[in-house]
Amino acid sequence: MVFSSLHFLYIFLPMVMLAHRFAPRRLRNGVLLVASIWFYAWGEPVYVGLMLFSVAWNYLTGLQLGAAARHSRRRAVLAGAVVVNLAVLGFFKYYGFLVQTLNGALGLRLPDYQLPLPIGISFYTFQALSYVIDVYRGTTKPQGSLVDFATYITMFPQLVAGPIVKYTDIEAQLRKRGATLAQVGQGLERVILGLSKKVLLANNLGLLADAMRASPKLSVLSAWLGAAAYALQIYFDFSGYSDMAIGMGRMLGFTFAENFDYPYRARSVTEFWRRWHISLSSWFRDYVYIPLGGNRVGAGRHMLNLLVVWLLTGLWHGASWNFVLWGLYYALLLILEKYLTGGALSKLPAGAARALTLLLVTVGWVIFSNTDFAAMGRYLGCLVGIGSQGFADRAFMYALRSNALLLAFAALCCGPGLRQWQLKLTGRLPLLAVVLFAALLVACTAYLVHGSYNPFLYFRF
Amino acid sequence: MTERRANARPVARNTAQSATRPATRRAAPQGRGGVHHAAPERRYAILKWALLAALAVYTVLVVGANSARDVDFSVIRSAIAAAPGVSELKTLDENGFQERMDATPAGCEDWLMVGSDDIMDVSELMIAKADEATLDGLEAAVQKRLEAQLAVFRSYGVNQKDLLEGATLLRRGNYLFYAVGEHADQWEDAFLACIR
DSSP: OOTTSHHIIIIIHHHHHHHHHHSOGGGHHHHHHHHHHHHHHHHOTTTHHHHHHHHHHHHHHHHHHHHOOSHHHHHHHHHHHHHHHHHHHIIIIIHHHHHHHHHHHHOOOOOOOOOOOOTTHHHHHHHHHHHHHHHHHTSSOOBOOHHHHHHHHHOHHHHTTOOOOOHHHHHHHHHSOOOOHHHHHHHHHHHHHHHHIIIIIIHHHHHHHHHHHHOSSOOHHHHHHHHHHHHHHHHHHHHHHHHHHHHHHHHHTOOOOOOOSOGGGOSSHHHHHHHSSHHHHHHHIIIIITTTTTTSSOHHHHHHHHHHHHHHHHHHHOSSHHHHHHHHHHHHHHHHIIIIIHHHHHHSOHHHHHHHHHHHHHHHHHHHHOOSHHHHHHHHHHHTTSSOSOSOOHHHHHHHHHHHHHHHHHHHHTSSHHHHHHHHHHHHOHHHHHHHHHHHHHHHHHHHHHOOOOOOGGGGO | OOOOHHHHSOOOOSTTOOSSOGGGGOOOOBSTTOOOTTSOHHHHHHHHHHHHHHHHHHHHHHHHHHOOOOOOHHHHHHHHHTSTTGGGSEEOOHHHHHHHHSSOOTTOSEEEEEEOSSTTOOOEEEEEEOOHHHHHHHHHHHHHHHHHHHHHHTTTOHHHHHHHHTOEEEEETTEEEEEESTTHHHHHHHHHHHHO
């Protein structure tokens, strides 16, 4: 089920919220669990089994870690759990990629099963891993209730596209939580805000990005316009989803950590990754980067650590070489920033540093969005005038004129100013908030009634 | 990547917990229905082995249900040609495919598409054999085609709308199958019989 569908918004969500609200406290997790399985089964009935395996496996691992006496045994249990989690993720997500690569490189004829990707597998596997590692480290206690643990893994607001919620962050809320009417209102406001980002901004920006990409001949400016439109689309798409997840969590009494912090205002690539998909960056920092030694090692080892982390981050996003390249691109940028250009960058005026970062990130999205290397090469070439149809053309002028308002408004929404102004205004005039968000909901509904299929981009990860 | 060293260290939550060895930092399971603390770790290990066995069976079933025999495409062509209703439709060439799907079949290893000449008849059938990336693109093209057709017939073509809403779109191995029409189920059976 997709958040930005009428069925979800007007049937599933109200039913679940009411059932959760009026259920006795001890049954609330059960209600949420059943709803989450229903939500997942709507689009992926076959893979519910895989998700339930993950729940049962990691639940038992937690208990086993709690019961194991010897340190060596605990280590073995953890290693086994990590291997199985990664093997499941590897088989269902990366098997086809690996087989195609091996067949292509070595001329083998290994069977490629072309299994559909289980939605959300990367997200729930990482949540489960964070739990077992935290139990091993002693950061948290093993969860004794299967229902509570299953609720944590399967919770529908963040099940299919994050944010990746650490068990320690909601451990207490799994046992006891409540949401006042004001919190439910705030949550609903956040849901509508996220929905608007997705339906009103991301989907329309996606049309522009697709049109530019589909064009057989691009001018330099058309290529940049398309790349900028995609950069804005993916931001509003993913941060919109995160807003909806956080909002729904709040309505249910959970507090999920923020996943975005106006990333396009970053003054360096390092800062960008502190502001973009924060839950994923934090996960890799806590469970891969720091255990590898982080930056408290020699320069060579530090570079290797960055390379490993970004290779994995790239692969996490998809089973395709362009994601590997995208990860390496960021590893290189971060290494350069740390050891070569960081000092100079910090001396640049804020506007120039932001523009440079935005430029690098936009180029990164071109790599990210093109699984076909030939198409990627052509597009990157057009950005610098190689193989392009001149510097600017009519198609660019037409696209710019037709989308000027959308682009300007989207750019405005990339900073905190508009949101702060809205909060200030609606804080003074609460009725205005009701009118504003009701209008946004009506506008989104109108789009959804007449709109077409609009999956979230991050569903495929 | 930034780092906060403190995060890497366990937070002592229990006064009995030692800060040095994870083994000494164990704590009783929490929550409702908590498992007895003295429960042998072996029991959990046995349950996990059983789970792994279940996962193996599940994986075999999923792979079996999704995989397809690599058959000569002519076998599929013959089976589809003999299926009911197909002879009434026109076999489309590359241009016809492109017109309807707004996508090219150029990247496919092989493909077939039939459709009606009558613009009020929504019947069409497409089968393509290709690599994953090409099939991804074709699947998206089929989705768009279906939406476009639904947008055309939603307001006045009751039968057409029903047929479009009942369209079959499935992937098996290297194949993509898409069918709309009264005989779509029989076409699907004919296709699946070839690749199983």
